[in-house]
Amino acid sequence: MIVASLNPASYLVLSAVVFCIGTVGVLVRRNPLVMLMCVELMLNAVNLTFVTFGRMLDDISGQVIVFFVLVVAAAEVVVGLAIIVAVARRRPGATADDVSLLRG
Amino acid sequence: MVEYAVFVVSAAIVLIGAVGVVMSRQPVHAALSLVATLFGVAVLFLEQDAQLLTAVQVIVYTGAIVVLILFVIMLLGVDQEEDLSVEPLVAQRVLAGLAGLALLVSLVLVFIPVARDRAVSGQASTEAAISKTTPNVAQVGRSIFTTWIFPFEVTAGLLTIAVIGAVVMARRPESYEPLPEPEPMTDRLDGDDAEADGAEAEEVAP
16 A cells, blocks of 8 residues: 555546547557557556546446456457558558548 | 655656657657556556556556557568658648647546545445455455456457457468559559559559
């Protein structure tokens, strides 16, 4: 037990800032890999919020939910990277703007 | 005092890493910045007495997910440097920045009162209170395997489906015929000419 005197608002505001940075990254960047990393940023911000609220409300479920978020994030990365590799094999250098090429 | 210093340092690392992910030109640098952010978040978990999550964060995120991303970066070529000075869509960055700022303001406006009054409902949980004596690992494990057992089973199915999906998508087709010359993506901004060239190239190829 370290101590719980730090105001939870600091954690919440930090996670809000990280979430918004991730959002702007997804909107601005065109490299699909970097977009995926920005989604990871957003997921981490949400995880931090879950842990903080769990501590505020004195409930262990906040930490349990972070586990499920981790599992979903891992699955998302695996499938996303498979799609990126499949697209890049066919069209090297494709960016998110070229996604209309995926039409069948 | 100590926890305040730890928070400030790790928050700085988290923010620098997050900005690095968005701003760096090379995907490798973005991935390394992501590692910094993930470690900072792990420290913040530890500061909030979530010891198990700290370990899982370091092992799963930085040990597995970022390594996977780095593998794919190496596979696709590390030299894909993106020129960030060109803005392909008009006013894209300004609008994205405004949207991010609006999101930030609304989130902070929600979070500050919530944190001041300690909760949305003002009530501490009585269902699964964090024990001061039971170890964190034991508590989380008991909660997962009792209260959350059904979601836990569902995630097993999700992981299986994800693995199968990744194998199916990354597999090369069995009757593998050589692809036509990949059309360069660099001149796509020229508009219709590039489109027409690409269509022609595909017709000519065997």
